Amino acid sequence: MGWSLRTLPTLSLEQFAQWCKLLEERTGMQLVPQHKALLESQISTRMRELGFDDYDRYYQQVTDGVAGKLEWTIIIDRIAVKETGFFRHRASIEYVRGFLQKKINNQALTQSFDAWSIGCATGEEAYSLAMVINDCFELAALNPYYGITAFDLSVSALATARKGRYAKRKVEAVKADEFKRYTKQLTDGSYEIASRLRERVCFTQANIINHNNLPNVKVDVIFCQNLLVYFRRWLRRDILNALVDHLKPGGILITGLGEVVEWDHPKMQRVVVEDVQVYVRE
Ligand SMILES: C[S@@+](CC[C@H](N)C(=O)[O-])C[C@H]1O[C@@H](n2cnc3c(N)ncnc32)[C@H](O)[C@@H]1O
Known part of the structure; x- marks a missing residue:
């Protein structure tokens, strides 16, 4: 089966907590349990694009060295809530x-x-x-x-x-x-x-x-x-x-x-x- 068709396992609660910590440390943003599905979908989509099948390996990639910094700018773009509008308030x-x-x-x-x-x-x-x-x-x-x-x-x-x-x-x-x-x-x-x-x-x-x-x-x-x-x-x-x-x-x-x-x-x-x-x- 090709990468794009393979289903990734669920992000465990520990892995979710690890991502929440990283996100908060780096951006201040606090995720709540309801965000888990969204986070999982964004991360797994990105992992598929890169050919990763393991959440821990991808986490390591994001947090490691210069390549990690680059990958971080990509994944944070997808995770951040960017809802907005003209004259929103x-x-x-x-x-x-x-x-x-x-x-x-x-x-x-x-x-x-x-x-x-x-x-x-x-x-x-x-x-x-x-x-x-x-x-x-x-x-x-x-x-x-x-x-x-x-x-x-x-x-x-x-x-x-x-x-x-x-x-x-x-x-x-x-x-x-x-x-x-x-x-x-x-x-x-x-x-x-x-x-x-x-x-x-x-x-x-x-x-x-x-x-x-x-x-x-x-x-x-x-x-x-x-x-x-x-x-x-x-x-x-x-x-x-x-x-x-x-x-x-x-x-x-x-x-x-x-x-x-x-x-x-x-x-x-x-x-x-x-x-x-x-x-x-x-
Ligand atoms: C929900 S949008 C709000 C947009 C707009 N201010 C509004 O009220 O419609 C929140 C924005 O804050 C940005 N953001 C989140 N954390 C940030 C941070 N630490 N520094 C700068 N921008 C951040 C996100 O990328 C996102 O575009």
Whole structure:
């Protein structure tokens, strides 16, 4: 029987625990028992591609030397949950619009407006931010003086993000006027994000648990949704504390609703607003 047809044995509980440990150590992501089937299917598919029939040997391959590092980037791409969407949580994105509009109205925008999207997956979040930020500049007839840096662990997700091309079902959450101004239909039926937005967004690989390696700059907005939820509470706090140092005074940090509980920081104030979890730096 050929490799592709042979059925691999089940990933044992010990092997699952070993993978969970590795994943958490390297990415912060915590798997739960319900993830076992998904993990097993991703690993076994990759093993078949490489001609492995033994989970322990493959584990060894992933954790060994330079070849292991390369293999790790491939397998982590497949394991990481990359679910995302345009305006996935519209209220949070709209909060950024209000924040910037207020700055423009108060003539408080003295330098470029900078935002980060952390755990950006295939880029929809970063482009949604670009749409509302660009709107504000266009409405005020100002030169668009802004930049968005979007980070993710997954090389393949970042490659998709950089292309800025999405299937029709993906862009359906974009409102009609945004859709008209910021997307263009291609001959293959997919939609491309307008170049004036794409050139404002820089996608870069980063592992947020190594937050000391983040660029040494300060930004107006840090958007971090549906990522911290996979981490242990102490790690969430550790990352949030590090992010505070990357905010300009008055800058805001937006997380997913309920993703952060019992986090206090002497420089940060929770803003009381319905349906958005936002903190402002003093
Ligand atoms: C569920 S997606 C969320 C995407 C987007 N923020 C949203 O809310 O729609 C989580 C993303 O975080 C990335 N990720 C997971 N662990 C990470 C880490 N340690 N550093 C950077 N990115 C990470 C994954 O690759 C994935 O693309």
